Amino acid sequence: MSESREIELVFEPLEEGGHHVYAPDLPGLHTQGDDIEEASRDAEEPGKLLKRREQLATSLRSIANLLRFELMTLLCRRTQDRQSAVA
Numbered sequence: 509m510s511e512s513r514e515i516e517l518v519f520e521p522l523e524e525g526g527h528h529v530y531a532p533d534l535p536g537l538h539t540q541g542d543d544i545e546e547a548s549r550d551a552e553e554p555g556k557l558l559k560r561r562e563q564l565a566t567s568l569r570s571i572a573n574l575l576r577f578e579l580m581t582l583l584c585r586r587t588q589d590r591q592s593a594v595a
Contacts, residue, residue: 515531515533515537515559516533517529517531517548517551518530518531518532519544525542526541526542526543526546526547527540527541527543527544527547528540528547529547529548529550529551530551531551531558534558536554537551537554539551539554
């Protein structure tokens with residue numbers, strides 16, 4: 509059910525040394541390190557958390573859609589029951 513995908517990281521050298529790293533597809537993922545390896549390591553955990561947040565949001569949307577469907581089904585049955593009682 510969960511789909512793994514790559515996260516593009518963009519590394520930019522900083523004037524004062526080190527690198528700034530961010531992920532264009534994951535707003536909010538910004539970090540930096542003294543070198544590319546450190547910046548990459550520092551981006552790994554927030555990247556995992558942001559991907560997990562996306563997965564949870566997708567799951568919540570699915571649950572909400574299922575609940576809407578169930579509610580509509582119950583309302584239709586209730587309407588049919590009332591119509592049957594009147595007839």
